[in-house]
Amino acid sequence: MPFISNTPAQQKQMLAEIGLSMEDLFADIPRELLTGDFNLPDQMTEQKVREHLAALAGKNHIDLTLFLGGGFYDHFIPAAIYSVISRGEFYTAYTPYQPELSQGTLQAVYEYQSAICRLTDMEAANASLYDGGTAMYEAMMMALRITGRNKIIIDDSVNPIYRVMIHSYTRNLSIELDETHCIDGHANREQILKALDEKSAAVILQNPNFFGCIDDFSDIAEAAHKNGALLIVSCYPISLGILKTPGAMDADIVTGEGQSLGMPMSFGGPYLGFMSSRMKYVRKMPGRIVGRTKDRDGKRAFVLTLQAREQHIRRDKATSNICSNEALCALTALVYLLLMGKEGLVETAQLCAGKANYAYERLTAIPGVRPHFKTKWFFNEFVLDLPCEAADVVARLIEKGYAAGFPLNRYYEGMENSLLVCVTEKRTKQQIGMFAEALESAL
Amino acid sequence: MKLVFEKSIAGRRAVRIDSSDVPSKISFKRELLRDKPAPLPELSELDVVRHFTALSRMNFGVDTNFYPLGSCTMKYNPKVCERIASYPGFAHLHPLLPQLRMGGMLTQGALQILYESDLLLREITGMAGFTMQPMAGAHGELTGIMIMAAYHRDKGNKKTTVLVPDSAHGTNPASAAIAGYKVLAVPSNDKGVMDVDALKSMLNDEVAGLMLTCPNTLGLFNPHIKEICDLVHSVDGLAYYDGANLNAIVGKARPGDFGFDIVHLNLHKTFATPHGGGGPGAGPVGVTERLIDYLPVSIVVKRNDGTFALEYDRPKSIGYIAPFYGNFAVVLRAYVYILMLGKQGLARVAENAVLNANYIRKKLKDYYKSAADGVCKHECVFSPTKEMLEKSVHAIDIAKALIDRGFHPPTVYFPTIVKEAMMIEPTETESKETLDEFLEAMIEIAKLAKTRPEVLKQAPVTTPVSRPDETAAAKNLDIAYLEE
Numbered sequence: 001m002p003f004i005s006n007t008p009a010q011q012k013q014m015l016a017e018i019g020l021s022m023e024d025l026f027a028d029i030p031r032e033l034l035t036g037d038f039n040l041p042d043q044m045t046e047q048k049v050r051e052h053l054a055a056l057a058g059k060n061h062i063d064l065t066l067f068l069g070g071g072f073y074d075h076f077i078p079a080a081i082y083s084v085i086s087r088g089e090f091y092t093a094y095t096p097y098q099p100e101l102s103q104g105t106l107q108a109v110y111e112y113q114s115a116i117c118r119l120t121d122m123e124a125a126n127a128s129l130y131d132g133g134t135a136m137y138e139a140m141m142m143a144l145r146i147t148g149r150n151k152i153i154i155d156d157s158v159n160p161i162y163r164v165m166i167h168s169y170t171r172n173l174s175i176e177l178d179e180t181h182c183i184d185g186h187a188n189r190e191q192i193l194k195a196l197d198e199k200s201a202a203v204i205l206q207n208p209n210f211f212g213c214i215d216d217f218s219d220i221a222e223a224a225h226k227n228g229a230l231l232i233v234s235c236y237p238i239s240l241g242i243l244k245t246p247g248a249m250d251a252d253i254v255t256g257e258g259q260s261l262g263m264p265m266s267f268g269g270p271y272l273g274f275m276s277s278r279m280k281y282v283r284k285m286p287g288r289i290v291g292r293t294k295d296r297d298g299k300r301a302f303v304l305t306l307q308a309r310e311q312h313i314r315r316d317k318a319t320s321n322i323c324s325n326e327a328l329c330a331l332t333a334l335v336y337l338l339l340m341g342k343e344g345l346v347e348t349a350q351l352c353a354g355k356a357n358y359a360y361e362r363l364t365a366i367p368g369v370r371p372h373f374k375t376k377w378f379f380n381e382f383v384l385d386l387p388c389e390a391a392d393v394v395a396r397l398i399e400k401g402y403a404a405g406f407p408l409n410r411y412y413e414g415m416e417n418s419l420l421v422c423v424t425e426k427r428t429k430q431q432i433g434m435f436a437e438a439l440e441s442a443l
Numbered sequence: 444m445k446l447v448f449e450k451s452i453a454g455r456r457a458v459r460i461d462s463s464d465v466p467s468k469i470s471f472k473r474e475l476l477r478d479k480p481a482p483l484p485e486l487s488e489l490d491v492v493r494h495f496t497a498l499s500r501m502n503f504g505v506d507t508n509f510y511p512l513g514s515c516t517m518k519y520n521p522k523v524c525e526r527i528a529s530y531p532g533f534a535h536l537h538p539l540l541p542q543l544r545m546g547g548m549l550t551q552g553a554l555q556i557l558y559e560s561d562l563l564l565r566e567i568t569g570m571a572g573f574t575m576q577p578m579a580g581a582h583g584e585l586t587g588i589m590i591m592a593a594y595h596r597d598k599g600n601k602k603t604t605v606l607v608p609d610s611a612h613g614t615n616p617a618s619a620a621i622a623g624y625k626v627l628a629v630p631s632n633d634k635g636v637m638d639v640d641a642l643k644s645m646l647n648d649e650v651a652g653l654m655l656t657c658p659n660t661l662g663l664f665n666p667h668i669k670e671i672c673d674l675v676h677s678v679d680g681l682a683y684y685d686g687a688n689l690n691a692i693v694g695k696a697r698p699g700d701f702g703f704d705i706v707h708l709n710l711h712k713t714f715a716t717p718h719g720g721g722g723p724g725a726g727p728v729g730v731t732e733r734l735i736d737y738l739p740v741s742i743v744v745k746r747n748d749g750t751f752a753l754e755y756d757r758p759k760s761i762g763y764i765a766p767f768y769g770n771f772a773v774v775l776r777a778y779v780y781i782l783m784l785g786k787q788g789l790a791r792v793a794e795n796a797v798l799n800a801n802y803i804r805k806k807l808k809d810y811y812k813s814a815a816d817g818v819c820k821h822e823c824v825f826s827p828t829k830e831m832l833e834k835s836v837h838a839i840d841i842a843k844a845l846i847d848r849g850f851h852p853p854t855v856y857f858p859t860i861v862k863e864a865m866m867i868e869p870t871e872t873e874s875k876e877t878l879d880e881f882l883e884a885m886i887e888i889a890k891l892a893k894t895r896p897e898v899l900k901q902a903p904v905t906t907p908v909s910r911p912d913e914t915a916a917a918k919n920l921d922i923a924y925l926e927e
Contacts, residue, residue, distance in 0.1 A: 001784075001787070001788050001791045001795075002521075002783050002784055002788050003518070003519055003521060003715070003783075003784075003788075003871075003872050004788075004791055004792070004795050004871050004872060005872060005873060005874035005875075005877075006795060006798075006799075006874055006875055010874070010875045011794075011795065011798060013875070014798055014799075014802050014875055015798065017802070017805075018801055018802055018805040018806075019805075020801065020818070022794055022798070024818060025794070025797045025798060025801060025818055026695060026794075026797070027818065028663075028664045028666055028817075028818060028820075029664055029666075029692070029695070029696050030666060030668075030669070033668070033669065033696050033700055033701060034695060034696050035569075035695065035696055035697050035700065037786075038566055038567070038694065038786055038789060038790070039566055039786075040563065040566055040567070040781075040785060040786040040789060041782065041785055041786065042785045042786055042787065043782075043783060043784055043785025043786065043787045043788045044782045044783055044785060045783075046523050046783070049523065049527075049779055049782050049783050050523065050526070050527065052782070053527045053530065053779060054530065054532075055552075056532070056552035056553075056555060056556060057527075057530040057531070057532025057533055057552055058532055058552065059532075059550075059551040059552030059555070060532040060533065060536050060549065060550050060551070060552040060553050061540075061549040061550070062531055062532055062535040062536055064540075064549070066537060068537055068539055068540070068543075070539050071766075072537065072538055072539065072766075074535075074537065078457070078458050078488075080457070080488050080491060080492055082529070083492060084491070084492060084495040084496075084499075086525065087495070087496070087499040088504050088505070088506025088507065089499035089500065089502040089503070089504045089506065089507055090495075090499055090502065090504070090719070090720055091504070091520070091525075091717045091718075091719050091720070092504035092505035092506045092507075092510075092517075092520055092717050092718065093502050093503065093504040093505075093718060093719075093720045094510070094512055094515050094517060094718045094720070094721070094851075095718070095720070095721040096720065096721070097512075097854075098503075098842065098846065098851065098852055099908070099910075099911050099913075100843065100846055100903045100906035100907075100908055100909065100910065100911075101501075101502065101503040101508075101846050101851065101903075101906055102501075102502055102503070102720075103498070103501040103502070103906075103907050103908055104498035104499050104500065104501035104502035105498075105502055105720040105721070107444065107446070107498055107501070108495070108498055108720075109720075110446075110922070110923070110924070111446060111447050111448070111924070113922055113923045114446075114448060114923040114924040114925065115483065117923040117925060118481050118482050118483060118925065119481045119483075121477075123923065123925070124922055124923065125922070125923060127721065128721075128722070130578040130579060130582060130723075130765075131578065131765065131766055132766070133765070133766045134578070134582070134765075141621070161763070161766045162766070164762060164763040165762075165763045165764060165765070165766070167762060167763075168589070168739070168761055168762030168763050168764055169589075169764070171589070171592075171593075171761070171762070172589065172592045172596075172622055172623035173623050214471065214475050215475075216474050216475055240477065240481060241480070241481065242471075242476055242477060243471075243475060243476060243477060244474065244475055244476055244477050245477050245481075248477065248478070257766075264534035264535060264772075265534070265535060265536060265537050265538060266528070266533060266534055266536065266771055266772040267533065267536040267537075267538050267550070267553045267767070267768065267771040267772075268538035268765075268766065268767025268768045268769065268770075268771050269538075269578065269723070269765070269766075269767065269768075269769060269770035269771050269772065269773070270578070270722075270723035270770040270772060270773055271766075271770075279920075282920065282922070288721065289922055290922065291916040291917065291920060291921055291922050292916070292921040292922070292924075293911050293912050293913065293915045293916035293919075293921075294911065294912055294915065295908040295909040295910060295911045295912070296909040296910055296912075297909055299908050299909070300908075301908040301911035301912075302911070303911045303913050303916045305913070305916040305917050305920070305922065306917055306920070308917075310613070311581070311612075311613035311614050311616075311617035312612075312613040312614075312857070313613070314613070314617075315613045315616040315617060315626075316616035316617055316619065316620035316626040317620070318613065318617040318620075320617070320621065321581045321584065321585055321614050321617035321618040321620075321621055322579070322581055322582075323579065323580065323581045323612075323613075323614050324579035324580060324581065324709075324711065324718075324721060324722040324723070324724040325579070325721050325722040325723075326578075326719075326721075326722045326723045327718075327719050327720040327721030327722045327723075328717070328719030328720060328721075328722065328723060329719075329722070329723060331719075331720065335491060335495065337483055338447060338457070338483065338484060338486055338491045338494075339457040339458045339486075339488060339491055340457070340458055340460075340483070341455075341456060341457060341458075341483055341484065341485050341486060342480045342481065342482065342483045342484070342485055343456065343480070343485070344456065344457070344458050344459075344460055345480070345481060345483060346480045347460040348460055350463075350469065351460065351461065351463055353469045353471075354463050354465055354468065354469050355463070355465050357465075357469050358465035358466065377471060377472065377475060391543070391544045392544070394543050394544060394545075394546075395543070395544040395545040398543065398545050398546065398549065399545075403537065403540060403543070403546075406539055406543075407543070407544075410542070425460070425461065428464055429464040429465045432465070
């Protein structure tokens with residue numbers, strides 16, 4: 001039998017040794033509840049299953065040139081990452097409950113937490129959450145706990161995929177969600193300041209925002225703090241190679257999607273939700289946290305810490321229900337950041353921004369194509385207004401081998417002709433040029 | 444071992460980045476930029492690889508050691524699943540592609556896998572439909588409770604409370620609470636399973652549902668399971684099956700046939716996807732016919748022409764709970780695993796998991812205090828004997844002594860309804876030889892506990908560190924290295 005070590009003879013021997021039959025082992029299940037026969041396919045050998053899956057993989061078109069982002073990006077992934085994370089000692093281990101035999105995982109998580117703090121300019125980080133969207137939801141819940149208030153202000157320049165998730169999660173809770181509408185690609189100061197009141201727990205913003213525009217939220221942080229509210233900033237980690245950090249803006253909680261840090265797109269996951277915050281809020285944080293301590297001989301050692309926040313201790317009073325997280329993805333992100341290093345991350349961010357800027361110039365030079373926003377401050381995504389429906393143009397360009405971008409009408413009313421275009425460091429000048437020609441002929 | 448930050452040498456590089464091939468230079472306003480580069484270490488690729496190879500050697504994994512961690516189902520993770528997940532046709536697939544017009548045709552292979560995984564899990568559990576979106580077991584629980592809430596809201600029911608047995612995993616009460624419910628614990632009876640009379644006395648019109656792990660964390664199957672589901676239904680409550688322990692009955696019996704309305708599965712337990720040192724997992728949720736409309740958007744449907752598509756127009760749905768279609772690459776691994784087991788293999792999983800657990804239970808019962816009499820399912824729970832406790836040998840000491848003998852310890856101090864619990868789950872992938880070596884170590888430790896208990900208090904002595912000071916860790920909090 002696949003993956004079962006004991007031979008039928010051994011099974012028989014074991015049953016004999018314990019004086020039971022296989023039927024005895026299942027005698028506690030009422031007979032009428034035992035399923036006779038499962039309608040499942042016959043077992044497949046490794047050779048067959050690989051042929052089958054190779055055929056299915058072949059039905060997915062990965063030969064398109066991607067100008068599609070929307071928070072999920074086609075970045076370069078160094079080969080050494082896979083060598084490290086595919087070591088069985090990492091990927092077949094469980095959550096490090098037994099510290100003495102998990103120092104590898106524990107030290108790596110501590111280093112990951114340190115790297116996330118350094119990237120975002122914060123003092124505390126957890127060991128990971130599921131993805132950028134659930135991380136934003138958890139940050140919102142954390143802000144509610146910290147402030148004891150129940151109103152959340154969120155600008156609609158925050159990734160709409162995350163906003164619809166937050167709507168789902170808050171449906172049974174008494175939370176007031178106040179959505180402000182961005183102006184010319186930037187968070188709407190006027191509406192946010194007006195919405196801030198004594199009930200407000202937090203303002204949630206994103207940088208670069210969903211449209212790729214870059215902002216500095218320092219003024220909003222100040223206004224939020226004056227009202228006793230927190231600032232939650234969701235960010236794109238690659239952009240932090242060059243962009244002002246949430247810490248420097250005086251944000252209180254930082255979250256984001258870590259996929260761009262070395263994880264393949266894999267049709268939506270597994271990804272990585274990261275979270276960092278000010279040290280004073282660490283006891284309200286969800287998820288695992290690794291701390292440094294000493295062993296009996298005074299040697300440096302790492303352990304899971306502040307576990308009294310967690311579900312396995314606190315049950316219905318826990319800061320979150322999270323148990324399994326995205327540990328291997330956090331390891332991936334750490335290894336990515338180390339391989340890139342101090343200079344590599346800066347260079348990658350500069351390449352993304354530079355190429356996006358070049359693409360912006362090429363594409364807005366096409367007759368009939370105009371930038372949607374006046375601002376020129378964008379990172380590696382920007383919004384174009386086309387002379388016709390963006391979704392149609394995207395469909396036409398798929399036939400020519402391009403994923404041209406994300407049509408914004410799906411989430412934004414009145415943006416039927418608007419297309420969100422993304423450029424990563426992987427796109428070449430030649431690809432951008434050919435894409436510009438293809439777009440022009442598709443209009 | 445040094446921290447990776449302490450190994451940095453100014454000017455050293457690993458990955459070289461392409462130089463720019465475009466003429467445009469960016470010049471953002473100063474206030475939009477960070478003052479200085481993120482203080483990441485400067486290392487060579489060899490530095491990085493060697494650092495993590497060294498760290499990995501400080502870990503136990505299923506690939507290196509027997510890992511009988513109760514309720515975690517640490518079975519072998521087939522390598523072929525890793526290979527397939529890295530096929531470019533899966534790894535390089537952008538999740539937004541099928542949401543573009545004409546884009547669905549670009550991802551037919553991936554959509555087919557999601558669709559067929561749904562069908563396979565329906566058959567295995569007896570449910571009517573699944574969502575693959577929840578990204579872990581606890582995320583599945585939250586999704587399930589949100590479905591429960593949507594059902595009651597739709598019917599105009601005023602429900603405030605979710606019942607959870609006192610032996611449940613901590614995620615159950617936590618999930619119900621963050622979904623907005625009050626949580627009440629149902630006590631266990633003297634046999635270690637949920638007390639049906641206690642349940643009866645707690646059922647009323649305010650009960651939204653009951654969350655149940657079956658078999659429970661003592662490894663016991665509740666023979667009154669059908670009656671329990673019926674009782675919950677009698678107050679229009681919903682019965683929720685926590686699939687954490689499905690490995691005990693997979694291929695033998697189906698929660699849908701017991702009367703459960705909502706089921707979550709842990710693909711990283713029963714379906715052999717790797718734990719990754721804590722994740723990623725996947726927690727698909729299955730429901731009965733009457734709850735299908737509440738499943739999260741989107742779901743994969745098969746059209747008349749045989750192609751697959753994402754369906755979004757589901758007005759009763761609880762909405763989006765994940766950005767896309769769940770942890771696709773984890774679902775993919777589980778799909779491969781199920782296909783390889785097939786009809787023939789699946790039935791052998793629970794049989795061998797239960798046989799291995801009972802083999803351990805029988806062989807240890809004369810040396811340790813058994814938490815329950817009679818046959819167990821996939822795991823068994825022991826405690827130190829009275830004599831051991833008198834010599835102040837605790838579960839933790841036995842656990843640490845096992846480490847020195849090359850075994851990952853059982854889950855200790857859980858379930859909390861058993862004092863000094865040691866929860867042992869061998870899984871079906873382990874061999875008799877491995878179990879015998881483990882038993883030998885457990886018996887040796889039991890004898891040492893009587894003769895030289897002080898030796899056990901010193902354990903472990905073979906690991907890179909001895910027992911760390913956890914109190915100090917929480918008191919003098921150091922969770923990030925920020926010195927430059």
